[in-house]
Amino acid sequence: MSNNTKHPHEHRNRQAPARNRAIETVLTHQGRKPGDQFGVVNTPVYRASTVLYPDLKTLKNRSQPYVYGRRGTPSSKSVEDVITTLEGGKGSKLAPSGVSAISCALMSVLASGDELLISDSAYEPTRMLADGYLARMGVSTRYFDPRIGGEIVRMIGKNTRAIMLESPGSLTFELNDIPAISSAVEGREISIIVDNTWGTPLYYNPLALGANIVVHAGTKMFVGHSDAMFGTITCDTAHWPALEETHGLLGLCAAPDDCFLAARGLRTLALRMKEHSTRSIKMAQWLEGQDIVQEVLHPGLTSHPDHDIFVRDFRGAGSLFSFCLPRANQEALAAMLDNMELFGMGYSWGGFESLILPIDLKKKRTSTVWPNDHQIIRIHIGLEDFGELQDDIAAGIARYKAAM
Numbered sequence: 538m539s540n541n542t543k544h545p546h547e548h549r550n551r552q553a554p555a556r557n558r559a560i561e562t563v564l565t566h567q568g569r570k571p572g573d574q575f576g577v578v579n580t581p582v583y584r585a586s587t588v589l590y591p592d593l594k595t596l597k598n599r600s601q602p603y604v605y606g607r608r609g610t611p612s613s614k615s616v617e618d619v620i621t622t623l624e625g626g627k628g629s630k631l632a633p634s635g636v637s638a639i640s641c642a643l644m645s646v647l648a649s650g651d652e653l654l655i656s657d658s659a660y661e662p663t664r665m666l667a668d669g670y671l672a673r674m675g676v677s678t679r680y681f682d683p684r685i686g687g688e689i690v691r692m693i694g695k696n697t698r699a700i701m702l703e704s705p706g707s708l709t710f711e712l713n714d715i716p717a718i719s720s721a722v723e724g725r726e727i728s729i730i731v732d733n734t735w736g737t738p739l740y741y742n743p744l745a746l747g748a749n750i751v752v753h754a755g756t757k758m759f760v761g762h763s764d765a766m767f768g769t770i771t772c773d774t775a776h777w778p779a780l781e782e783t784h785g786l787l788g789l790c791a792a793p794d795d796c797f798l799a800a801r802g803l804r805t806l807a808l809r810m811k812e813h814s815t816r817s818i819k820m821a822q823w824l825e826g827q828d829i830v831q832e833v834l835h836p837g838l839t840s841h842p843d844h845d846i847f848v849r850d851f852r853g854a855g856s857l858f859s860f861c862l863p864r865a866n867q868e869a870l871a872a873m874l875d876n877m878e879l880f881g882m883g884y885s886w887g888g889f890e891s892l893i894l895p896i897d898l899k900k901k902r903t904s905t906v907w908p909n910d911h912q913i914i915r916i917h918i919g920l921e922d923f924g925e926l927q928d929d930i931a932a933g934i935a936r937y938k939a940a941m
């Protein structure tokens with residue numbers, strides 16, 4: 538742009554004082570700079586590898602906001618700013634998937650000879666990373682009962698450096714007591730990492746409860762439309778230098794197009810989460826009343842063993858939970874799942890559309906024994922008409938019962 542072209546929207550670049558704004562306002566305004574984009578409301582997709590420098594001095598000092606595509610663009614910054622504000626961290630880094638966000642977080646705090654403790658309810662790929670790659674790099678891992686709370690102190694050894702939590706676990710939905718675990722390790726050099734994909738910062742704030750690093754499979758609720766892979770890592774001040782360095786060394790970055798989709802998803806996160814929360818609790822309550830249902834695994838239910846923690850630490854519920862049917866043959870399961878009209882069968886969750894998945898816990902738990910052999914069915918409650926979703930599940934359960 539030539540010198541005499543005054544940027545027409547310069548004066549409209551209002552930086553909302555984000556930290557004291559309500560979440561809904563942050564989601565609506567944070568990370569956007571229309572004044573830098575000719576007034577365009579959303580930060581456009583900045584596809585970039587090379588970023589040019591105007592002169593040698595700037596090149597030497599790297600004294601411009603963006604230096605190279607992998608190191609960030611306005612598209613990535615627009616998302617980082619929102620997540621950092623919502624999680625209340627020092628800063629955030631983006632990754633191409635939730636798994637890469639988890640790997641990066643763990644690698645930023647662990648070295649050869651260290652020990653990692655993981656909640657037994659954690660996401661399976663997290664366990665595979667620990668038992669495979671991290672083991673080869675000289676990091677040992679032990680698993681613990683998700684409900685261990687302050688008793689975790691008994692497991693702490695002189696090499697324990699990190700504790701990986703997922704609250705609730707995305708298959709069986711136990712909650713981790715972050716404040717109790719955090720108090721138990723206080724004063725030691727142990728980092729607490731939490732996968733907050735279920736609650737989102739709208740309903741759950743691990744850093745405020747005593748955790749040090751929060752990761753998200755942004756693929757789920759942030760993107761919100763089942764059409765992009767995304768991950769985020771946010772941490773406190775003490776962990777920021779190591780996170781920044783590790784993220785850079787691993788060469789991680791999220792594609793600008795996916796940053797755009799995440800930024801767009803975040804604008805409606807509050808609206809979607811409110812709807813998901815109400816519906817998942819309502820559906821869980823209804824399922825609890827069905828004869829054939831043995832148990833409903835949803836921390837928002839008063840019957841759930843961790844409901845007190847839910848009431849204390851969460852402001853709402855995620856879209857995902859499980860319910861348990863009596864174990865039956867494969868034909869009964871197929872009769873139910875193959876004929877669902879609205880619930881699709883597929884991995885992932887967090888989109889606008891409802892999903893259903895049979896869960897097999899074998900190999901997914903090692904420190905605790907799941908107390909029964911029920912058939913666990915996991916569902917993500919989407920945004921379809923609630924009554925029609927209910928009818929779909931009722932018909933599915935009836936098919937299961939008939940084929941048992």
Ligand SMILES: *Cc1c(COP(=O)(O)O)cnc(C)c1O
Nearest residue numbers: 634635636660707734754756767
């Ligand atoms: C899906 C998921 C992940 C992994 O995210 P990807 O984007 O699929 O790599 C991590 N944690 C939880 C709780 C998830 O549901």
